[in-house]
Amino acid sequence: MTRVTMSIRPLPTSVVHLLDVTVRRGTSVLLDRIAWHVQTGEHWIVLGPNGAGKTTLLQIASGNLHPTSGRAHVLGERLGAVNLAELRPRIGLSSAALAGRVPATERVADVVVSAGYGVVGRWREAYDPVDLQRAGELLDAMGIRRLADRSWGTLSEGERKRALAARALMTDPELLLLDEPAAGLDLGGREDLLYRLTTLARDPASPATVLVTHHVEEIPAGFTHVLLLRAGRVVAAGPIGATLTEEALSRTFGLRLALSADGGRYWARAAGAPPAVPAAGGR
Numbered sequence: 001m002t003r004v005t006m007s008i009r010p011l012p013t014s015v016v017h018l019l020d021v022t023v024r025r026g027t028s029v030l031l032d033r034i035a036w037h038v039q040t041g042e043h044w045i046v047l048g049p050n051g052a053g054k055t056t057l058l059q060i061a062s063g064n065l066h067p068t069s070g071r072a073h074v075l076g077e078r079l080g081a082v083n084l085a086e087l088r089p090r091i092g093l094s095s096a097a098l099a100g101r102v103p104a105t106e107r108v109a110d111v112v113v114s115a116g117y118g119v120v121g122r123w124r125e126a127y128d129p130v131d132l133q134r135a136g137e138l139l140d141a142m143g144i145r146r147l148a149d150r151s152w153g154t155l156s157e158g159e160r161k162r163a164l165a166a167r168a169l170m171t172d173p174e175l176l177l178l179d180e181p182a183a184g185l186d187l188g189g190r191e192d193l194l195y196r197l198t199t200l201a202r203d204p205a206s207p208a209t210v211l212v213t214h215h216v217e218e219i220p221a222g223f224t225h226v227l228l229l230r231a232g233r234v235v236a237a238g239p240i241g242a243t244l245t246e247e248a249l250s251r252t253f254g255l256r257l258a259l260s261a262d263g264g265r266y267w268a269r270a271a272g273a274p275p276a277v278p279a280a281g282g283r
């Protein structure tokens with residue numbers, strides 16, 4: 001008898017490929033049978049309310065977390081069967097957790113350049129000139145070259161976000177992961193960052209990107225796909241124009257929402273009275 005087996009080898013264009021991925025902690029199910037495929041050239045938004053599982057999903061995509069069950073391939077390598085030290089330089093990551101690990105006294109240029117050596121915090125007395133030049137160019141691309149010699153502790157929230165985005169690009173990654181890059185920015189800072197991310201997304205040489213956010217207003221124009229997540233489950237996933245609908249967004253956030261779109265940017269507001277908020281101290 002001939003046995004037909006399905007190949008599990010991902011395509012060469014496959015960047016993140018999750019099959020039936022579940023993450024459990026005790027009795028909690030953080031991610032529930034997720035199927036997701038990110039390919040070269042795609043720029044994804046992961047959107048959902050607080051506690052939906054967005055950061056957990058990004059941790060899987062960065063190789064920092066293994067699924068409890070299911071299969072996860074990142075950059076063609078199966079998590080659990082690959083040396084993470086080899087995988088990590090191929091992935092650029094910007095997150096609040098990383099920001100919290102940077103010493104306050106660290107020079108901004110060193111925050112960026114040290115990504116090339118896979119460390120946070122000064123590691124070498126002197127970095128290679130070619131690496132320092134690249135760090136300077138990336139700070140320039142993020143509009144903060146003038147801050148290269150400042151210490152991390154003196155930067156504003158918005159300046160830190162831009163420095164971390166520059167750091168994430170330092171290794172010329174094949175996969176760029178941005179966890180809430182615009183959180184905490186003022187309107188000008190947000191718009192400036194989104195403009196730079198749009199410029200990046202429109203560059204044909206840019207890496208496949210996954211950007212996590214709670215707000216449709218923080219979706220940069222030029223992003224191609226969206227995954228909507230609620231309570232650890234995928235509500236909808238696919239090309240952004242067809243997938244990010246009022247109906248899907250309302251299901252994701254659990255309230256009736258009106259959605260507007262213009263030139264690749266989005267705005268949302270409650271369509272009618274939002275659900276009643278329990279009084280403080282009430283049950």
Ligand SMILES: Nc1ncnc2c1ncn2[C@@H]1O[C@H](COP(=O)(O)OP(=O)(O)OP(=O)(O)O)[C@@H](O)[C@H]1O
Pocket residue numbers: 025026028030048049050051052053054055056057214
């Ligand atoms: N070790 C754990 N044990 C139990 N529950 C956990 C554990 N870690 C995370 N969770 C829960 O898993 C859920 C998903 O967390 P996650 O941080 O991935 O959500 P998120 O969508 O990124 O949320 P936010 O938008 O608030 O940052 C949350 O309800 C969280 O409380």
